[in-house]
Amino acid sequence: MTRKEQTRLQVLNGVLEHQVTVDEAAQVLGLSERHLWRILAAYRKEGAAALAHGNRGRRPANAIPLGLRDRVVALTQKRYQGINHTHLTELLAEREGVVLSRPTVRRILVRAGLTSPRHRRPPQHRCRRQRMPQEGMLLQLDGSHHLWLEDRGPWLTLLLAVDDATGTAPYALFQDQEDTRGYLSLLQGVIERRGVPMAVYTDGHAVFQSRRAGRDETNRGGATQWSRALGELGVTQILAHSPEAKGRVERANGTFQDRLVSELRLAGASTLAEANQVLGDFLPRFNQRFGVPAAQPESAYRPMDSELDLGSVLCIKELRRVAKDNTVQYHGRSLQLFPSMERTSYAGARVEVQERLDGRLLVRHREQILTPQEAPALAADLRAQVAEGPVVVARPDPDPTDWNPPQRVKTPVIPGPLAGDSIWYEDPARKQVHRDLVLAGMERARYQGKRIGRPRVSERPEFEQQFTVVVERIGRGGLSRRQAARELGIGYATLKRLLDSQEKSCTKPATSLSLKPDTGEDY
Template sequence: MGDKVTLSQRRLRQWHLLKMVLERRMTLTEASERMEVSYRHAKRLKHVVARDGPRGLIHGNTGRRPANAIALELRQKIVALSRTEYALFNDTHFTEKLFSVEGIRIGRETARRIRREAGILPKRRRRPARHRSRRVRRPQEGMMVLWDGSVHQWFGEDHRPCCLVAAIDDATSRCLAARFFPFESSQAYLWVLRQMLREYGIPLSIYQDRHSALKRNDPHWSLEEQLRGRQDPTQVGWALQELSIEPIYALSPQAKGRIERLFGTLQDRLIAELQRAGITDRERANLFLEGFLEAHNRQFSRTAEKPHKAWRPLPRGMDIDRVCSFRYEATVGNDNTVRLGGITIDIPAGPCRASYAKARVQVRQFLDGSWRIYYRGQQIAQHEATQLREPLRAMRRSKSRAKAASPYSWVYAASAPLR
C-alpha cells in the first residue's frame, strides 16, 4: 500500500510522456510541447522522474491554498461585473474601474486571467492574421486524432441521407473507427471514442470542429455556471476531460483537410462498394464497414515519421462504457427516486445510509440505453434500457417555452429532419 501513488489524469499524461523521453522514444522538446510547459521545466521534470519515479510529479504544495489567492466571492463579483456593467470594457480599462469605482485593487494580469477563465474574450484581436500553411503531421501515431461527421446520400439518391462519423490518426491517416448514424450527434462521437479506446488506447489530443456535440456554442448559462464563471462542456467534452485528452478546435474547414479528404475518398469508393453489395440500410452498412476499412487502411495509410506509438494505455479499472456515456447531475427526491427524461428510477436503501433523500447523485445513461446512478463514485441504482436521446439538458430548457411549443423542440429525435 505504501508504494502506491495516486496521480491525476494530467499527471499520468506527463508521466507517460516523460517515460517515453527516458526510454528515448521521444525528444524532450516534443514532450515539453505535448505537456504545454517550457523546455526548462520539462527538463526539471525529467530529472525528478528519473530520480523519484511518478511520485516526483506530485508537487509539495498539492492541496494547499495559495496565500495570495483571490477569494471565491471576490472572483465571482469580478466575473459578474465583467458580464454586466463593464461588459464593453477592455482588460486595462476594467482594472482601472475596479479600483476607482468598486474599490477592488487587483493587477491587470489578474483581471485578464479571471476574465479569460470565465470565457470572456478580449474586445478585439490585436495580432495580425497569420499566413495559412500546410500543417505538418504529428511524428508519432496516437499523438493526435482527427474526427468529424459527413452527412451524405451514402445509399444512393433514392435513399435518405445519413451521417458517417469517422476518426483518423494524424500521423498515419489510418481510419481508427467509423460508423453510420442517422445524424451527427453526441451518441455518434461517444460510440467512436469508445471503439477507439478499446482498439488503440487514449490519444494525446483530438482535432475537431465546433459542432454543438463537441463544443458549447449556446449563450445559455445556468446559475451554477455563472457562479463558476465557465460553461460545462458537452457530453463528449466531459468524456475527453475525464480521459485528459486535449481538444483542439479547428477554425476553418480547411484546417481539417486530412479527414475531409478521407470523406471525399469514401464518398467515391464506399458508395460504389455499398451499391455493388446491394446495401441500402445503416445496419448492414456498419457490418460492411469493418472489412472495408481494413482494406482501405492497407491501401491509404502511411508509416509514421517515428515508429514508437504515443497511445496511452487505459488506467487499470477504468470502465470505458461509463466514461463514454451521458451524464447528468440530479437531486434525489424525498421518496428516494430520481426523475429524469420521463423515467423514474427507484433507489434502494444503502448499507450505511438509510435514505438518499436530498442527496446529489450522478445519473448515467449508457450507449445501450441502460441507466446507472452513482453516489460518491459508487453505483447505488440502475434502470432498464430506454430510448437513447440527445442530452436531456436541452429538454429541461425547452420547458420554459410557451405551452404550445413541443417539449422536445430542442432535442434531436430519430425522426427529425436532417439539416
C-alpha cells in the same frame, strides 16, 4: 505520304528519267548509294507504296483487343457506373480479372465518352503542415452527411476518425445523425482498438463546443458532455476554425463518399446494420491503400487505465436531486432508488444520472453505482393520461362540393383529474371538415359572382319599410335609437347617419330615402 517521302519520290523519278545519277541522288537524299539502289528496286517493283514504312497501318502486337475494350465500357456503364477511374481499375483487377493500367482504362473510357465523376479542382496556393511524428498524437474527427445508401435506404451520417501521422482511419461508424452519443461511440471504438490518443482535432459543432456556456448547471460551466469525457480521459481537445485546418479528415471524407458509396451499392446494403458491416470490411483496405508510415515507429496511444470504467466516462451524465420518495426525474422518466448497504434512504441527496451508450440508466452516489427501476406512476398522472386520450370516431371524407355544412354534434364531456372539473375536447378532424366546406362554399360563391359576407343595406328590399316604421316610433318616443338599431340589424352610427340624411332632405319622403351602403364598419 509525308513530305520526306514526297521528296524521295521526286528524286527517284529523276533517276529513272536519267536527269540525275544515282551518286547525285544519294547525296541529295543523305543516303548511301547502296541503300538508294535498294529503294529504287523496291520502287520499280511496288510503286510509290514501297516508299512508306512497312509497319504503317499494321495493328501493334501489344494493342488491347477490341473485345476487351467493349467489355470495359459495358461494365462501366452497367455494373460499375459512377466509379472513378482509379477505383474502377482496381475493381476490374480484383473482381473481373481484367488487369489494365489506370491510364489505359482512362483512355478507353474517354474515347467512349465516359468521363470520371471525380473532377480535380483548379490548383490553389496552399501551405503544407508537417504531420505529427507518431501515430496517436493527433486524431482528426468529422461527420459526413451524405446519401450513402442512395435510394435503397435512409439518410445516414458517417463519423470518421483519421490519424494525422499515418492518414489511416482507426475507426468509423454510421449513425442516424451527428450527435454526442455517436462521437462517444466513435471514441470508444478507437480506444478499444488502438488506445487513448493524446489530442483530437474537431470543428465547432455543438457536440464539441457549448453554445450556452454557464446556463446549464449539469454542463459544469458550459462544458459539453464530449469535453467532460475528454477531460476525464486526459485527452486534449483542439477546435478548428475552418474545414481546411483539418484537411486530412476532409479529404478522407471525399474518398469515402466516392469509394464507399460504390462498395455499399455493390454489396446491396440498405440498412444501418448492413452499412456498418460493409464499412468494417472497407476500413482495412482503405488503410492499406492510403496509409503512410509515421516518421517515428513508436505509437503515442496510451493504454486505458485498468481502474477506470470506460463506460462510466463515455456516457451522458447529468446531476439530479433525489425526491422525498427516493425517486429521480430524468427527461420525463421517474427512476426509483432502493436502499443499499450504505444508506437506507437517498432523499435529498445529490446524485449523478448516467445514460450509458447501450441505453442503460445508472445512478451514481459518490463512489457507489445504483441500478434504478421505473417508478410506478402517480394517480394524478394516470388520470391525466385518461383525460388526454379522447376517442376519435372515424368519419367519411366530406364532399367539398356539398354546400350544406354538417350538423354540429355536441362534444362529449370528459371528466378531469379534479372533482367537478371537465375538459372539452374539440375534434380537429371535424374542425378541418367544416373549414373545407366553408372554403368550398366561398369558392362557389365567387364563381357564381355572389358577394361573400353580410348583404348590403341596399340589397335588403324590406329595409325601407322597416326603416319608415322605426322612424315613426322614434318620433312618438316609443323607441330609443339604440333599440331601433338593434331591431333593424344595423349599427348605431349607421342609424344616426341615415336619420341625419333624412332631416337634411325634407322634400323627399322617408320611404324614398337614398341609403348609403352598410360597410359593416360599425359591427
